[in-house]
Amino acid sequence: MTRTEITALINRCPVIGDLVELKETIWFNPGVTSLEAGLPYVGLDAEDIADASRRLQRFAPYLAGAFPETAASAGIIESPLVAIPAMHSVLEQRYGQPIAGKLWLKKDSHLPVSGSIKARGGIYEVLTHAEKLATQAGLLSPDDDYSKLSGAKFRAFFSQYRIAVGSTGNLGLSIGIMSARLGFHVTVHMSADARAWKKAKLREHGVDVVEYEQDYGVAVAQGRKAAQGDSRCFFIDDENSRTLFLGYSVAGERLKAQFQQQGVVVDRDHPLFVYLPCGVGGGPGGVAFGLKMAFGDDVHCLFAEPTHSPCMLLGMSSGLHDAISVQDIGIDNLTAADGLAVGRASGFVGRAMERLIDGCYTLDDQTMYDLLGWLDEAENIRLEPSALAGMAGPQRVCADGAWQQMHLLTAQQMKNSTHLVWATGGGMVPPQEMAQYLEKRRR
Ligand SMILES: *Cc1c(COP(=O)(O)O)cnc(C)c1O
16 A cells, blocks of 8 residues: 555544554444344354354364363363453553452363364364265264264375465464374465474474565465365365364353353453454454354453454454555564564454444553563463463553443443453463563563
8 A cells, every 4th residue: 555545544443543554553443243143144054053063062073082182171172261350450450450350261271182272263164074075975974973083084085185274373283283183184284473383393294384575464275275176185264164163163152151150250240341353354353243242242352463463453443454555654564473474364253244343452562571571470371472462451451441431331340341352372382482582471
């Protein structure tokens, strides 16, 4: 875009001025509406989520055997939900901002198999594809005990097929590990920012890793191209996949059950605020969809992005979605936050969810490092930088009385509320790497 075009865009949509200046900012969505009014635009419904949930149940006996770390949960890949009261106090002190309500952490960072939120969508899409192939070949039917998938016959069958994906790291880990375990030939096209240890881990699992000098968008485009013209190769399209999205969405009903177990009430008088780190949008979008279906209008979802990669804020606030990239407005898309270094948002997710998301905000990498250090000290929980993006949300929401009023949220409701930070990754970060992250917090 030219200077003049950017200025015109900022005049129409002032928050984009903050983005251009790389200032930490928040955008509250003026178009947010009720679930009832917003749902028809998603194009998916409760039955789609139920279908995904049943599919994961069918695979559970197989997963429990293939990944012993899931045996305790009988093959269901789910993460802990924990209260973080000490971090709550730290945030209040550091920001000089009271946070009404209680602070919780959803530790997708510690999901089995691949240690990030991608263990939801990525694994689900591989399983869906495997089920389809095996069913079409007459080898599998929904009533079977899926533990038979670990047999040599199935491995030989899947080895005739290929799976390809473009990734900044974590999606590659999930899809690579899951596909290789089933027996597929799998290629992960990795962007320049992907960590060396993630590439090494994939290679250990027998995954082909192709490296690019460019960013995520290029890795995806190359992956897509490589898969074209090969009818036995399935390309997992992080930018547009409804299957991935549905894999993430199952988190909603699971979280609801976890809150019930912990005695946490979510209803009109006890609203829930959820803060989700956002890259291309599938993960946070799918989870938010599941949350909306589980909690209706009692849940408010906000997306968090690095100041250098605010693609969803840019796409939603301008209404241009995937027709604009952060590079178009002069932003470099360089961030230490793996998984969030995405310059152009998913067109599907932005459009599907634009009426159901309460807003987006940005934070810079240094803020993530500070939060990472504080969480380690306060709660002894270690995450990767991107997973801290959600942690900057509660103080923003609590500081904005005008927004609370607009949503008719009373002081009493805020006091009764639950703030849930979605910790999206970090469980598999090697100790030396983690030590470097911990060094980066300001003293
Ligand atoms: C991928 C990822 C996200 C965001 O998911 P998208 O689907 O790309 O929006 C957030 N955090 C981490 C750690 C991730 O790997």
